[in-house]
Amino acid sequence: MKALTSIQQKFILHWGEMGTRWGINRTVAQVHALLYLSPDPLPADEITTLLGVARSNVSTSLKELQGWGIVRLVHVMGDKRDHFESLHDVWEMFRIILDERKRREIDPTREMLRATLNASAEEGLDEFTRMRIQELSDFMETSMAWYTQVSRWPQSVLTRFLRLGDQVLSLLKGGRG
Amino acid sequence: MKALTSIQQKFILHWGEMGTRWGINRTVAQVHALLYLSPDPLPADEITTLLGVARSNVSTSLKELQGWGIVRLVHVMGDKRDHFESLHDVWEMFRIILDERKRREIDPTREMLRATLNASAEEGLDEFTRMRIQELSDFMETSMAWYTQVSRWPQSVLTRFLRLGDQVLSLLKGGRG
DNA sequence: GATGAATTTCTGTTAATACTGAAATCTCAG
DNA sequence: CTGAGATTTCAGTATTAACAGAAATTCATC
Numbered sequence: 264m265k266a267l268t269s270i271q272q273k274f275i276l277h278w279g280e281m282g283t284r285w286g287i288n289r290t291v292a293q294v295h296a297l298l299y300l301s302p303d304p305l306p307a308d309e310i311t312t313l314l315g316v317a318r319s320n321v322s323t324s325l326k327e328l329q330g331w332g333i334v335r336l337v338h339v340m341g342d343k344r345d346h347f348e349s350l351h352d353v354w355e356m357f358r359i360i361l362d363e364r365k366r367r368e369i370d371p372t373r374e375m376l377r378a379t380l381n382a383s384a385e386e387g388l389d390e391f392t393r394m395r396i397q398e399l400s401d402f403m404e405t406s407m408a409w410y411t412q413v414s415r416w417p418q419s420v421l422t423r424f425l426r427l428g429d430q431v432l433s434l435l436k437g438g439r440g
Numbered sequence: 441m442k443a444l445t446s447i448q449q450k451f452i453l454h455w456g457e458m459g460t461r462w463g464i465n466r467t468v469a470q471v472h473a474l475l476y477l478s479p480d481p482l483p484a485d486e487i488t489t490l491l492g493v494a495r496s497n498v499s500t501s502l503k504e505l506q507g508w509g510i511v512r513l514v515h516v517m518g519d520k521r522d523h524f525e526s527l528h529d530v531w532e533m534f535r536i537i538l539d540e541r542k543r544r545e546i547d548p549t550r551e552m553l554r555a556t557l558n559a560s561a562e563e564g565l566d567e568f569t570r571m572r573i574q575e576l577s578d579f580m581e582t583s584m585a586w587y588t589q590v591s592r593w594p595q596s597v598l599t600r601f602l603r604l605g606d607q608v609l610s611l612l613k614g615g616r617g
Numbered sequence: 618g619a620t621g622a623a624t625t626t627c628t629g630t631t632a633a634t635a636c637t638g639a640a641a642t643c644t645c646a647g
Numbered sequence: 648c649t650g651a652g653a654t655t656t657c658a659g660t661a662t663t664a665a666c667a668g669a670a671a672t673t674c675a676t677c
Contacts, residue, residue, distance in 0.1 A: 270556055270565050274573065277552055284545050286463045288665070302568045307624075317667045322625055343675070344623065351572065353579040368461055375454055379447055388447050391479045395528065396451065402530040405602050412605040420609070425582050427612075428589040432597070434612055435604075465635070484654075494637045499655060520645075521653065 267313055271300055275314070290316055294324040295334065295349060299356075304337045304346035332359050354418045362414065369407060376400040444490055448477055452491070467493055471501040472511065472526060476533075481514045481523035509536050531595045539591065546584060553577040 267275070275296040282292025293314055298305060307325060311318045325347055328334035333356050339346045350356045379396055382388070413421070427434070444452070452473040459469025470491055475482060484502060488495045502524055505511035510533050516523045527533045556573055559565070590598070604611070 268564055268566070268569070270559070270563055271569060273552075274556065274569075277549065281545065281549060284463045286461045290665075300569055300572050319625075319627090319668075320666055323666090326625085351575075353575045357579065368458065372454065372458060375450075379451065382447070386447055387445055389445070392445070392448060392451075392477055395477050398528075398530045402534065405599060409602040409605050416609070422582060424608075424612075425586040428586050431601075431608070431612070432593070435601075435608070467635075496638075496655075496657090497636055500636090503655085 267297075271297075274300065288324070288327070290314070290320050291324040291327050294321060295328055298328075298334055298347060298349035299351065301348070304339060304348040306342070306344040306346050308344070310347075331363055352418075354421070358414055361410070365407065365410065369403065373400065373403050373407065376403065444474075448474075451477065465501065465504070467491070467497050468501040468504050471498060472505055475505075475511055475524060475526035476528065478525070481516060481525040483519070483521040483523050485521070487524070508540055529595075531598070535591055538587070542584065542587065546580065550577065550580050550584065553580065 275293050278296035279289040279293040282295075283289050293316075294310055297310060297313060305313075307318065307321050310321045310325075314321070325334060328347075328349075329336065334347050334349050337346050337348055350359070376396055376399060379388070380393065380400060416424070424431070452470050455473035456466040456470040459472075460466050470493075471487055474487060474490060482490075484495065484498050487498045487502075491498070502511060505524075505526075506513065511524055511526050514523050514525055527536070553573055553576060556565070557570065557577060593601070601608070
């Protein structure tokens with residue numbers, strides 16, 4: 264891959280900025296953006312050059328992205344260096360990201376809420392607080408149960424479903440009588 | 441409101457931690473958690489005491505939360521100080537948060553992607569990059585169009601819908617013939 | 618198993634963000 | 648108007664997270 268075009272640079276910078284707003288390291292997001300745009304797997308050195316950050320920083324970011332499961336290590340014929348490529352399927356990519364954030368952040372929160380509600384007897388949990396936590400817990404359980412099911416739908420089904428939007432309501436009414 | 445129980449403290453700390461992971465200031469999230477748990481509106485001074493942070497920090501956080509639209513200023517009879525209360529309806533609260541994040545972060549990104557695709561003629565946008573950006577753009581347009589519609593549904597409709605989960609698929613098939 | 622390239626880990630530095638306390642401003646009763 | 652309480656702004660400080668460069672390790676080849 265040769266030097267980045269201004270459009271590619273703009274995209275990568277924006278993506279990095281977006282990352283920081285959602286609690287993702289800027290460089291990690293930039294590396295991901297670069298690999299997403301790259302037609303071929305890139306070696307770490309090239310990422311270093313293209314983004315202008317330290318080699319070690321790239322190494323850490325790649326580890327992080329592999330941990331998320333949206334970047335993987337591949338080998339290229341005649342080159343003994345590790346190369347890296349991003350998923351290119353956007354739907355799959357976001358599904359994985361959502362799954363991971365659910366697993367890392369939301370599930371532990373749900374667990375905490377559940378534990379709190381259970382401990383209500385022993386520890387002093389007043390009625391008002393219990394109510395608030397109960398409602399938060401219900402919200403999370405309901406939405407996550409839904410997400411877990413929907414995230415398993417094949418992409419074609421999902422897109423067709425999303426495109427229905429409001430229409431789904433009337434179809435549901437019709438479908439039931 | 442008297443001193444926080446250990447359960448309340450735990451919840452507030454967890455919520456603050458959760459905030460940082462999603463790009464929200466820890467104190468802002470803590471103030472929000474505290475007000476969410478509070479049966480009555482609280483004056484800034486009391487928040488300061490309960491959370492053990494600087495008065496000015498609370499002031500800034502309250503401004504931020506009001507900007508998001510999930511906390512509002514109210515007055516209490518016989519007390520000239522400003523008091524603050526959080527929304528207590530969880531569904532409404534998350535709807536507002538999602539709306540805001542969409543408005544602040546996702547919409548500008550969509551705009552950027554659209555602009556890039558339009559500029560493809562003038563600036564040098566190679567076919568591969570165009571494809572990648574097109575797919576990202578499509579993903580965002582589809583999912584945001586869906587969200588915009590669904591977020592307007594009354595809560596009762598939304599919860600009933602979510603609880604269907606997978607069932608919605610068979611109902612849709614049935615409904616159409 | 619020695620050699621050199623590639624990669625990762627680690628530590629100190631830098632940059633960004635959050636926070637405090639003081640000062641300034643606002644508000645309103647008297 | 649005046650003054651006390653309440654609130655916000657702001658400049659400096661502290662904390663945290665990100666990063667670079669050096670050192671250590673791994674890996675493949677001979």
